[in-house]
Amino acid sequence: MAVAAPTPTPRNTEVKLQHILRVSAQIFAAHGFEGTSMRDISKATEISLSGLYYYFDSKQRLLYLIQKNTFTFIVERLQERLAGIDDPTARLRALVQNHIDYFLSHPNEMKVLSHEEEALENPFRQEVAAIKRKYFALARKIHEEVVREAAHSVFNERVAVLSLFGMMNWVYQWHKPGIDPGADELTDTIVGIFLRGVSAASGKFGNLPTTVPSEVHSE
């Protein structure tokens, strides 16, 4: 006599939860986390206000689930994509492509992730921050290898990588699907700017105007 099956019917409750997460991400993206009420979510999902609480404890956990699912997926997919790639610049390109791909295919979730980070309170906040640290550490390692292979970068490494994230994470503020380029061209542009930009090869702009020319960027 077997133990009672843990989930006798592999419920479609998980499917419905995912639906709620998707719809909620859309509303959070449009009106912000604090600017969205549970009643808004109830109307959009066509689930009664109290019915929502069958799927999660609190509005905070709802935000947490969206952020964690999104972020976890991005990091895991990046690791898969990196598996077959050795060349440092190709790895950096994979990083950017993975990020931008997701940004353009799941704009709502990404906006919530970028924009509502601070709306999360502290048991949850630290968990998401941990994933973020892991992601950033990976990006930094990839960048280090690029710099090592090429000429040395003249820039503060942390600042350089964060500038790369700046270019990527700002996309949600301006990208218009019909008008702006798709993921591939966007990736090319950002990787292009960053790789040329960060290399010490003195091209046309090897001598940049600067306030203090004699002591530029030295650490």
Place this chain on the structure above:
Amino acid sequence: MAVAAPTPTPRNTEVKLQHILRVSAQIFAAHGFEGTSMRDISKATEISLSGLYYYFDSKQRLLYLIQKNTFTFIVERLQERLAGIDDPTARLRALVQNHIDYFLSHPNEMKVLSHEEEALENPFRQEVAAIKRKYFALARKIHEEVVREAAHSVFNERVAVLSLFGMMNWVYQWHKPGIDPGADELTDTIVGIFLRGVSAASGKFGNLPTTVPSEVHSE
């Protein structure tokens, strides 16, 4: 007999309003616009809840005043600084320096400007959007001149300038005053990455790995 002076005493009410704007920007930066109550502002300013409404009509107008003051100042200061500069790359440097300077000296106001743009509702929203368009158009013109003087950029121009703004506007998400570089070094890094990055000079990374090598970035 002179006409009654328009403002017989040059009221310190304007000074007090500026104080309220400064304190409010700080709280909005910390908890978000929707996450901040008028009662929070009342406590922090030590002005009674109803007393605040002597200085502005509504919470919306408070946000509007912060955003408009901040943005107007940045644009005007940039125009002053550009007045004496002819060299295109020096002008671009002035743009970035002006932006980063303000970001680091008024982090709260800048965070509110970057983060709470969408919290503003529609009579106000359009006014701030108009200043933003003006600023962006100016940035684009400056960038055009850089590209014209140098080799042609291979990148979509709008995307390139928006990537520059991405690097600049993301700063508030990570910059830690004691740890990260100050305005000058930050400006050098961002201008450096962007200018090298955007130039067509084929340096070390003239041949970037790309998904579709034969049709890169063509418009």
Place this chain on the structure above:
DNA sequence: AGTCGATTCGAACGAGCGTTCGAGAGTGCT
């Protein structure tokens, strides 16, 4: 002393907030 505008505030308004609760369907098993 009296008047007037500028400034401040306590108290209250109606509305909306996140969350809880207990009751009731729906479904499959014995």
Place this chain on the structure above:
DNA sequence: AGCACTCTCGAACGCTCGTTCGAATCGACT
């Protein structure tokens, strides 16, 4: 039929929200 478990919901809870109102205080001028 009866039970157990999953799922759903209307109604209500205590609380906080942005805003309003009428009265009080202040300083300067007549």
